[in-house]
Amino acid sequence: MTEITSKYADFEGLRTQALTLRRAGLSRRQIRDRLLMDNNDILNSLLEGEPAPEWTRTTGAVWSYAFSKAPTCTVASKADGAA
Template sequence: MAHSPGKYADFEGLKEQAAALRRAGHSLRQIRDELKIYNNDILNQLVKGEPPPEWTKRPRAKDDLRARARELRLQGWTYDQIEAELGCSRSSVPL
């Protein structure tokens, strides 16, 4: 993708800096503030291919419930039994 000269003329240099910050464990907000990049499209292009740090990933509300439902299902419990045991809806039970 070609980038026009201007505010982000040194796109490759910014990309290297953003990648280094991402590898150092920075969030997108921290990278944005550090590099003064306030355009989300540009920011996402700069960190494309760099995985987010683990600490920025939030657990989902029912992750633990679904994990327990999977365990019970593998033990041969029926959906009705799991639903009654965990007090959850039927939609939370399937693998």
């Protein structure tokens, strides 16, 4: 019989860790980094059925609004009398 030596061999153990991190509020990227994973297909399988944390559910509209409220910087030109 061949021994499995892949770093993903303990799927159930990895799934438990991934779900614990997800329920603690971590994003997929943070989970991937903590578990030292380089395979998104495996990560998808580990997190299957687990909803994303609320803070990760942002839309482009929310970010656009946030950046539209950011202070702006204007540069004076020589035409405006700048030295």
